[in-house]
Amino acid sequence: MLITAQDTAVVILSYNGKKWHELFLPLIVAEAPSGYSVVVVDNASTDDTADYIRTHFPGVSLLQIAVNKGFAHGYAEALKQISSKYYVLLSADFEVTPGWFPPLHQAMEQHPQMAACQPKIRYYREREKFEYAGAAGGFKDTFGYMFCRGRVLDEIESDQGQYDDNVEIFWASGGCLFVRAELYHKVGGLDDEFYAHQEEIDLCWRLQNAGYTVGYIGSSTVYHVGGSVISYGSPQKLFYNFRNSLIILLKNEPLRRLVWLFPVRLVLDGVAGLHFMMQGKFRECFTVIKAHFNFYGSLGKWMKHRRQARRLVSAQPVKRSVYKGSIVWQYFIKKTRRFSELNWKPQPLKP
Template identity: 65%
Template sequence: MISCQHDTAVVILSYNGAKWHELFLPLIVAEAHTGYDVIVADNASTDDTLQYVQTNFPTVKTLRIEVNHGFANGYYEALKQIEAKYYILLSADFEVTHGWFPPLRAAMEAQPMLAACQPKIRYYRERDKFEYAGAGGGFMDKYGYLFCRGRIFFDIEKDHNQYDDDIEVFWASGGCFMVRADLYHKVGGLDNELYAHMEEVDLCWRLKNAGYKIGYVGSSTVYHVGGSVISYGSPQKLYYNFRNNLILLLKNEKSSKLVWLFPMRLVLDGVAGLRLLLKGDIKEMLIIVKAHFHCYRDIGKWLGRRRENKKLITTRNEEGIYRRSIVWDYFLLRRKLFTDLGWKPRALRDK
């Protein structure tokens, strides 16, 4: 078991990630004096990543996971071995900035009902833009589709300081995710069956169903390279996008809504598959079919997880759910920017 000098452990899950550590660990370590320990959890790397970190960053604590079963399982195994008040799950391909940490910790300390939060996430390669996976905080529409402030489907905004505020969101990005350690373990942590996509949304949903808040802290900024676990636009990404989104609904949605929403999602996903077929994208269409088949094949497992999650439900916190269809608004009404939605999320403050 690793005990921390500070109350926060920044835990970087790494698989053959020496190139990222060479780029990004120096500033992460330099900023550690603001109040955190740095831990690299090596997810069964096949190269000399672990030795590289131990040799070049002697203040960084390390642990090794013997078998790589994916992103979610890597953190599942690592966090069982770390004692801290707060965890920050930080992907290896993130660049932090000077002063990135104190605003996150201050938000958590000020609000006991804040279970988790994320900073502003910008794109490493086009630094004036938000980054696809997290941007200015995560939301979900009435049909379970996910989007971000600063990124709706394929449109990514430039950062003009329009999202520098602190707000409640529905989910925080797993790429840079600060969470209370006791609550993380209380609700069961990341579901390792989800492998490497939407696992943070699932965790946030469980925390919100237990009555807690999820936040976005706009005064903290980090940069993300992106696509280093599962490449954006890849068949694997498409598969987990469809499969895991259905699993989220089965595990966490209230029964009165799930009874009509799940069949509707089957129809909507079928429309998406038909659209791909008409375009001649047969392989992509078959990936959607495969994702659905695998979800149904294991439906007993997901309903079992649903029963476990139900024991944790208190007063559901539904802040961050967009009460319209983001698909309708984006594709038909051409509302490409978050501000086009005419919706203002609640400020992050105690109720």
């Protein structure tokens, strides 16, 4: 079944998400006249999500996936069946706010080289705080570690208007990701082999390697519950974070950087495992080791993914949103806790 949306399709991936739809879908639907169609993708739920959507939201398009193979696979399957100019990948546990959509759409229209963007993301349960997974836009340091404005490693800031601007970022949160449909498919979309976590970083990196930018729009705000499928701090989340971070480096870094960066990352990940062990967190230490061995065991597959990704690299990939220092050094040695303390600013969006 092919769904032809308006200019924009807001695509909500849902797994046993009825409780979130009861809370959040009414406002999403109410805001739809501002320029988008709503599609709910039921990712093999075991609750009555599909029946609930059909009964209470007959104007919402419903796609059903027979087997749940993770977040990335769910979107990969769904977006093959949706035709529109833009996609907004919106997780079921997000609350939008009145007027959330127009600033994002306007920014995409005004900046044709911007392939994707995200709004400001605040935490649903502590509403004055930024949310861990995206906050005020994601960045990468020189060693490939990811962090956000508003969230440096585990330190989360309160929103006091300090990030109300529109700037270039390195990665946009997959929880509320506005992306050009044509470019999404051109670079291969979300890699469904990731299962979950960091697949949006991989996508944004490939878009930048293809010569496009990624943006943050501070005049749009949404709220995220977080951890509703894979809880924060769980061994499963830790496994995917460590394994997938190695995959995105292998896929997207040029060879001249990989030859020195990979050995450094192996040492740093080893230090992280040792740190867990010294804290008595033996399960977490084992999870780091497990993630590495899983990565090595599938190295042939990931090399194939690298070859596919490198074919898309343009003559001038975008590199403006990379912090040249080490966020790990800043956090643990220099005790940096806020983005503003880095003395480094992202560039404003350019037409």
